[in-house]
Amino acid sequence: MNTVKSESLFNEAKKYIPGGVNSPVRAFKAVGGNPLFIQKGEGSKIYDVDGNEFIEYIGSWGPHLFGHNPPFIKEALLNAIENGTSFGAPTRLEVKTAKLISEMVPSVEMVRMVNSGTEATMSAVRAARGYTGREKFIKFEGCYHGHADYFLIKAGSGALTLGIPTSPGVTKGNAADTLMASYNNLESVKQIIKKNKNEIAAIIVEPIAGNMGVVQATEEFLNGLRAICTEERIVLIFDEVMTGFRVAKGGAQQLYNIRPDLTTFGKIIGGGLPVGAFGGRKEIMEMIAPSGPIYQAGTLSGNPLAMAAGYAALNHIKSNPDIYNQLEEKSAYLEKGIKSALHSINRDFALNRAGSMMTLFFVEEQVNNYDAAIKSNTVLYGKFFSEMLNRGIYLAPAQFEAAFVSTAHTKEDLDKTINAVEESLRIIVK
Numbered sequence: 236m237n238t239v240k241s242e243s244l245f246n247e248a249k250k251y252i253p254g255g256v257n258s259p260v261r262a263f264k265a266v267g268g269n270p271l272f273i274q275k276g277e278g279s280k281i282y283d284v285d286g287n288e289f290i291e292y293i294g295s296w297g298p299h300l301f302g303h304n305p306p307f308i309k310e311a312l313l314n315a316i317e318n319g320t321s322f323g324a325p326t327r328l329e330v331k332t333a334k335l336i337s338e339m340v341p342s343v344e345m346v347r348m349v350n351s352g353t354e355a356t357m358s359a360v361r362a363a364r365g366y367t368g369r370e371k372f373i374k375f376e377g378c379y380h381g382h383a384d385y386f387l388i389k390a391g392s393g394a395l396t397l398g399i400p401t402s403p404g405v406t407k408g409n410a411a412d413t414l415m416a417s418y419n420n421l422e423s424v425k426q427i428i429k430k431n432k433n434e435i436a437a438i439i440v441e442p443i444a445g446n447m448g449v450v451q452a453t454e455e456f457l458n459g460l461r462a463i464c465t466e467e468r469i470v471l472i473f474d475e476v477m478t479g480f481r482v483a484k485g486g487a488q489q490l491y492n493i494r495p496d497l498t499t500f501g502k503i504i505g506g507g508l509p510v511g512a513f514g515g516r517k518e519i520m521e522m523i524a525p526s527g528p529i530y531q532a533g534t535l536s537g538n539p540l541a542m543a544a545g546y547a548a549l550n551h552i553k554s555n556p557d558i559y560n561q562l563e564e565k566s567a568y569l570e571k572g573i574k575s576a577l578h579s580i581n582r583d584f585a586l587n588r589a590g591s592m593m594t595l596f597f598v599e600e601q602v603n604n605y606d607a608a609i610k611s612n613t614v615l616y617g618k619f620f621s622e623m624l625n626r627g628i629y630l631a632p633a634q635f636e637a638a639f640v641s642t643a644h645t646k647e648d649l650d651k652t653i654n655a656v657e658e659s660l661r662i663i664v665k
């Protein structure tokens with residue numbers, strides 16, 4: 236594969252941008268090699284600056300439910316740009332979008348738009364703290380909620396360990412308010428609550444985890460969290476930045492039939508533009524400024540271009556409810572093909588799938604939490620990634636990520652992918 240232009244751009248980028256990229260995982264550090272610089276995307280495919288074509292499963296890390304550059308989003312953007320890019324004043328589209336979100340996700344009675352998933356989660360935690368008057372919160376090992384200080388806490392040596400800053404720059408004070416529990420383990424949550432009675436403002440969880448690779452929550456786990464939160468007057472936050480509008484029209488909360496107090500969104504909600512949102516119970520949301528005292532703001536929040544793209548995406552979902560059946564069919568087909576490839580090499584690697592989110596872990600045991608996920612052989616994943624890339628299939632350049640199937644993936648794409656998986660596995664697993 237010719238990657239001369241990408242290499243030269245990367246060398247130049249490294250002079251001006253830390254590590255040459257604007258988000259760490261893009262640098263291919265976890266899999267070896269240099270990142271490809273992308274020229275354009277169309278449907279299920281992306282094209283790099285050297286003219287290489289790839290069927291890809293990253294979808295900008297989640298937003299592209301319909302593949303790259305779908306005509307209805309492009310058209311919405313072109314129309315919106317005629318009127319200007321930003322006003323810092325209310326627009327009609329913000330009201331329409333908020334109303335649409337609230338219709339599609341019934342637990343979201345009110346919603347505030349922000350500019351990224353990170354902003355959504357940090358604002359939701361602030362809202363929970365302001366509402367309860369408590370300072371601590373529980374998060375789960377292996378769940379990712381963006382890069383705000385108090386989310387970047389290492390899993391530590393056990394569920395009850397108080398946080399130690401993982402990232403330089405996170406203060407001890409900040410880390411101490413983040414209590415770590417183990418995913419799919421209610422007992423770990425109960426123990427923390429017992430030790431911190433009436434001090435916990437929120438439990439934040441990815442209702443289907445995608446950021447330690449795909450790991451489904453059990454029904455018992457999520458129902459248990461709901462019950463505990465109600466009993467202890469803790470705000471239950473579902474971080475649906477990845478799962479919102481991805482696994483169902485109403486997100487993971489629809490699949491599990493659970494009503495969280497607050498929900499955070501991002502990715503699909505922006506139709507490929509930088510958007511996030513948080514929303515939920517009116518009683519909590521009305522405490523947000525200017526209707527209440529909890530401060531939250533943003534110069535570009537509810538930006539007209541972002542709202543146009545986001546509204547087009549959500550409206551497309553609303554008017555085409557069948558897309559989730561299509562996604563399920565395509566994803567199940569891919570899953571079946573990969574399983575039979577694994578069978579042909581006599582390996583029982585864990586393949587986790589939740590709708591159109593999927594992760595192949597290079598470990599022959601069930602993966603249902605962080606401890607199990609990190610047993611995956613990441614060196615093998617790196618080799619797998621390279622073999623797939625050489626065969627024109629672009630996967631996430633890191634093991635602990637989800638592969639996303641879009642409505643744009645064709646049967647031909649999926650068959651090519653399955654063939655590539657079979658060939659790649661045969662080469663790397665001896």
Ligand SMILES: *Cc1c(COP(=O)(O)O)cnc(C)c1O
Pocket residue numbers: 351352353354356379380381382441445446474475476477501502511
């Ligand atoms: C991507 C993601 C975030 C962070 O969103 P950004 O837009 O990257 O800030 C937060 N939570 C979850 C579950 C995510 O998948």
